[in-house]
Amino acid sequence: xxxxxxxxxxxxxxxxxxxxxxxxxxxxxxxxxxxxxxxxxxxxxxxxxxxxxxxxxxxxxxxxxxxxxxxxxxxxxxxxxxxxxxxxxxxxxxx
Numbered sequence: 001x002x003x004x005x006x007x008x009x010x011x012x013x014x015x016x017x018x019x020x021x022x023x024x025x026x027x028x029x030x031x032x033x034x035x036x037x038x039x040x041x042x043x044x045x046x047x048x049x050x051x052x053x054x055x056x057x058x059x060x061x062x063x064x065x066x067x068x069x070x071x072x073x074x075x076x077x078x079x080x081x082x083x084x085x086x087x088x089x090x091x092x093x094x095x
Contacts, residue, residue, distance in 0.1 A: 022076075029080045033087040042084050048077055 001007045036042050052073050059069030 026080065026083065029084050030087045033084045033091060036084075036088060039085055039088065042088050043081060048074075048081075051077060 001010065033042065052070055055069045055073040056066040058064075059066045
């Protein structure tokens, strides 16, 4: 990278990739709502901890701060849980 604008351009490109991957993850989260019986199953605290632990392990292997990975994953999971709760409620109301 020869300049700040080069660095920013690369960050913007990575952000585009992240958005596409998050959209794919969102579709899977919405599909998962159909398999869950209630809001407790959606929240799944044990699964959350499993996913966060795996993110921390993968981060350490990839050279990413595990603390940064955990913070990002917890924020992402929280947002997706909210989305999934809405999806679950919508599906439940439709039946």
